[in-house]
Amino acid sequence: MNCNAVQxxxxxxxxxxxxxxxxxxxxxxxxxxxSCSAEADAVRQVKWFVNNLPQNDxxxxxxxxxxxxxxxxxxxxxxxxxxxxxxxxxxxFVAALFCGLSYIRSTRLAQPPTTSVAPxxxxxxxxxxxxxxxxxxxxxxxxxxxxxxxxDAH
Amino acid sequence: MILSAxxxxxxxxxxxxxxxxxxxxxxxxRPAYNLALRLTGNHAEAxxxxxxxxxxxxxxxxxxxxxxxxxxxxxRIMSNAHIDSMxxxxxxxxxxxxxxxQNGTSTLDVADTDASPDRELLCDMMGENVQQxxxxxxxxxxxxxxLADVEGLAYEEIAEVMNTSVGTxxxxxxxxxxxxxxxxxxxxPEMYGGLINEL
Numbered sequence: 618m619n620c621n622a623v624q625x626x627x628x629x630x631x632x633x634x635x636x637x638x639x640x641x642x643x644x645x646x647x648x649x650x651x652s653c654s655a656e657a658d659a660v661r662q663v664k665w666f667v668n669n670l671p672q673n674d675x676x677x678x679x680x681x682x683x684x685x686x687x688x689x690x691x692x693x694x695x696x697x698x699x700x701x702x703x704x705x706x707x708x709x710f711v712a713a714l715f716c717g718l719s720y721i722r723s724t725r726l727a728q729p730p731t732t733s734v735a736p737x738x739x740x741x742x743x744x745x746x747x748x749x750x751x752x753x754x755x756x757x758x759x760x761x762x763x764x765x766x767x768x769d770a771h
Numbered sequence: 772m773i774l775s776a777x778x779x780x781x782x783x784x785x786x787x788x789x790x791x792x793x794x795x796x797x798x799x800x801r802p803a804y805n806l807a808l809r810l811t812g813n814h815a816e817a818x819x820x821x822x823x824x825x826x827x828x829x830x831x832x833x834x835x836x837x838x839x840x841x842x843x844x845x846x847r848i849m850s851n852a853h854i855d856s857m858x859x860x861x862x863x864x865x866x867x868x869x870x871x872x873q874n875g876t877s878t879l880d881v882a883d884t885d886a887s888p889d890r891e892l893l894c895d896m897m898g899e900n901v902q903q904x905x906x907x908x909x910x911x912x913x914x915x916x917x918l919a920d921v922e923g924l925a926y927e928e929i930a931e932v933m934n935t936s937v938g939t940x941x942x943x944x945x946x947x948x949x950x951x952x953x954x955x956x957x958x959x960p961e962m963y964g965g966l967i968n969e970l
Binding site: 666 | 800
């Protein structure tokens with residue numbers, strides 16, 4: 618294995634990500650090549666610097682603040698997403714109400730109109746029949762028929 | 772009555788999910804914060820990134836496979852959120868200049884040079900230098916190096932987090948460490964002169 622090939626594999630070698638056979642090949646080359654061995658040390662050094670960056674603890678207050686923001690965002694998203702559904706439900710209810718009222722109204726309008734009774738001669742219910750008979754008896758009733766009542770029978 | 776029972780059941784299920792997520796957040800927020808800090812370079816942006824990450828994680832919690840490590844799944848979300856943020860701020864410069872690099876690829880690495888001196892610095896001197904050097908790296912390379920060297924993830928795990936292949940992960944880490952070395956030598960040659968870097 619030449620130096621170019623080894624240097625391409627150095628990162629994976631140092632991270633333990635090579636197959637067993639490749640590891641052996643690279644290790645064997647490094648033991649004989651000062652240049653590649655120095656390069657491997659440099660890669661290890663950079664890895665060490667990053668690995669040893671100071672760890673910061675943001676604290677409990679940070680955690681509580683984070684939680685409240687995360688769950689508040691979740692609640693506001695749910696409220697927002699249910700708004701269209703509420704609007705649709707309300708619109709459906711109003712439409713149903715409107716249709717119901719229209720149906721009731723149209724049903725009432727379809728009923729046959731109450732016929733108004735033409736005023737009949739006579740000033741009260743009781744006198745109506747008498748007036749009718751009198752009209753018949755005098756021959757002024759155009760409908761004809763037997764005399765049912767006379768003024769004396771009353 | 773049936774509706775009432777269904778409502779109670781749904782509420783109980785939501786509470787359980789929330790409790791489970793809270794437990795995972797309690798265990799993961801410290802390392803997640805540190806990763807966010809290394810990715811962004813300052814506390815304010817780290818907090819924003821972390822918040823966005825956990826909001827997305829909670830929103831898609833139903834997709835999380837509990838058999839797998841939560842942090843890996845979380846870091847995937849963070850990696851995507853970080854890239855989204857960088858794109859919005861115009862800090863990602865993509866390039867495909869036809870210039871072969873040493874390992875035979877034909878893409879020129881263009882580092883993120885937005886290492887503003889106004890950024891909040893870490894207290895430790897060496898940590899400061901390394902953090903500043905990290906901020907000069909190409910974002911994808913920086914993410915790969917941090918996941919490998921800070922989080923200790925295997926290449927296969929990093930590939931899953933970054934939604935790419937193991938070969939690409941290896942390449943990003945290799946080139947990322949080279950960028951880091953170059954930057955450290957430029958910044959503080961007396962401190963990092965022991966590094967043998969003959970780029």
